[in-house]
Amino acid sequence: VPEIAFLNSAYMPIEDAKISINDRGFVYGDGVYEVMVAYGGHPFRMHQHLQRLKRSAAEIRLALTSSVEEIERVMMEGIERAGFDDTMVYLQFTRGVAPRKHSFPANTKPTFVATFREKPITSEQTRRDGVNLVTIEDLRWGACFVKSIALLPNVLAYQQAQDSEAFEAILHAADGVVHECSVSNIFFVQDGRIVTPAKTNKNLHGITRRAVLDFANDLDIPTSEEAVQLDAILAADEVFLSGTTFEVLGAVKIDDRNIANGTVGPVTQRVAAHFRLTIEQGRYE
Ligand SMILES: Cc1ncc(COP(=O)(O)O)c(C=O)c1O
Numbered sequence: 001v002p003e004i005a006f007l008n009s010a011y012m013p014i015e016d017a018k019i020s021i022n023d024r025g026f027v028y029g030d031g032v033y034e035v036m037v038a039y040g041g042h043p044f045r046m047h048q049h050l051q052r053l054k055r056s057a058a059e060i061r062l063a064l065t066s067s068v069e070e071i072e073r074v075m076m077e078g079i080e081r082a083g084f085d086d087t088m089v090y091l092q093f094t095r096g097v098a099p100r101k102h103s104f105p106a107n108t109k110p111t112f113v114a115t116f117r118e119k120p121i122t123s124e125q126t127r128r129d130g131v132n133l134v135t136i137e138d139l140r141w142g143a144c145f146v147k148s149i150a151l152l153p154n155v156l157a158y159q160q161a162q163d164s165e166a167f168e169a170i171l172h173a174a175d176g177v178v179h180e181c182s183v184s185n186i187f188f189v190q191d192g193r194i195v196t197p198a199k200t201n202k203n204l205h206g207i208t209r210r211a212v213l214d215f216a217n218d219l220d221i222p223t224s225e226e227a228v229q230l231d232a233i234l235a236a237d238e239v240f241l242s243g244t245t246f247e248v249l250g251a252v253k254i255d256d257r258n259i260a261n262g263t264v265g266p267v268t269q270r271v272a273a274h275f276r277l278t279i280e281q282g283r284y285e
Contacts, residue, residue, distance in 0.1 A: 004082045006074050006114040011081055012163060023111055025094030029110075029150030032056035033092040035244050036207075037119050038079045042284045043089065044244075046072065048207045053091065058149045058262075065110055074114055082116035090115045090244060092149060122246045127272065130252035130264040131167035133239070135230060136160060138171035138179050141193055142201050157182040168241060170233070170254065173202070178228045184243035185209040188228070188236035189267045195232070198225040208242040215274045221267065240267030240272075248272040 005017035024030035034056075036049045043049070050068045057064050066074070071091065079087045092113045098105030140153045157169040161182065167182040179205040182184055187196045187209075194216050199205045216223045233239055239251040239259050248271050250264030 002082070003118075004078055004116045006078055006112075006116075007251055008112055011078065016116075017113065017138070019111060019113070020097045022097045022099060024096060024098065024105075025092065025109050025111060025149055027100050028095075029148065029152075030060070030062075031061050031092055031094030031149040032060060032062065032147050033090065033149050034147060035091075036089050037145045037244055038075075038087040038089060039284070040085060041079055041087075042282070043075060043079070044279070044284050045207050045211060046075070047285060048210065052147060052205070052207065053093075055145075057093060059143060059146045060148070061104070062093060062110060063091060068111060074112075078114055078116040080147055082118075084116070084118045086119035088117050090117070094149070101210075122249065126167075127249065128264065130250035131241075132165065132253040133181070133251050133255075134164050134169050135162050135255055136169040136182075138173060138202065140171070140202070144179065145201050145205050147204060156180045166253075167249070170230070172230050176230045177203070178230055178233060179203045180206075181241060184241040184246075184249075186228075186233070187212065187242065188233050189238035189240075189265060190232070190236050192222070192267070194221055194223045194267065194271075195228060196223075196225055197228045205268055206242055206244075208244055208247060211275070211278075212242050212248060212271055215271055215278070219270060219274055221270070234259075236260070237283045238268050240264075240268040247275050 003014040004011055005014045007017045034049050034053045038186050075089055094111045096108035096110050135159045161169040162178045168184060170181055172178045178197055185206040187194055213223050234254055237260050241249045250268040252259055252262045
């Protein structure tokens with residue numbers, strides 16, 4: 001099955017989608033994006049993702065040229081054309097093509113790209129065994145709630161994790177306050193309660209993070225969004241991550257030290273199972 005791109009107004013094979021070297025996304029990382037998963041053709045929490053896209057664009061003063069309804073139509077047709085069981089949809093808007101100058105170009109239309117690829121599979125073994133994490137100081141800016149395409153600190157942190165044979169990097173401030181991970185949000189379980197860093201300007205307000213808090217509520221598991229210290233995570237009963245592509249994933253080691261007894265815990269398993277059930281029951285919003 002071919003991977004498909006939508007560029008400005010047409011669908012094409014991904015290899016045929018080309019943009020200018022003057023695109024401000026290429027030159028400055030001047031753009032915003034979204035990633036969502038469509039399960040059997042049904043995008044999960046699409047309206048929340050599209051609202052976040054609108055907010056990201058507004059925060060960087062990028063005027064979207066497509067309405068939410070138009071973006072939705074582009075998505076649904078792309079998903080249909082690609083024909084995967086589960087599709088990973090990527091949407092990106094940049095400030096368009098203009099000669100290199102920092103100030104916003106006048107009368108330039110944003111570039112709109114969407115891609116439709118098969119959702120990457122997280123192996124059952126990874127889900128069962130859990131993943132390793134490393135801790136890295138967060139060097140990012142003060143608007144991390146914007147889903148900006150400028151991801152260099154995230155790329156460097158994720159690569160450092162991979163180089164240490166870890167799945168993800170916990171990003172924390174110099175004083176030990178935990179923000180999130182390089183491509184996911186983080187949770188821990190203490191005495192039966194699920195805790196996650198509160199939404200701030202130092203983390204992305206994940207759609208899967210919101211879903212996990214909703215699922216915990218369905219399951220009558222108490223939750224808390226608060227300031228989280230690295231020490232609390234290191235001493236937790238369980239730690240898990242949330243993100244659109246892998247959903248919920250248990251973590252078992254941080255910087256080569258076991259979390260509790262080094263296995264994926266029961267609360268993590270309940271939340272992950274509830275996620276599967278929600279999809280199987282067709283509750284996509
Ligand atoms: C930095 C960062 N944090 C968290 C997440 C998780 O957000 P979501 O659940 O909306 O995919 C992402 C995106 O995948 C991300 O890039």
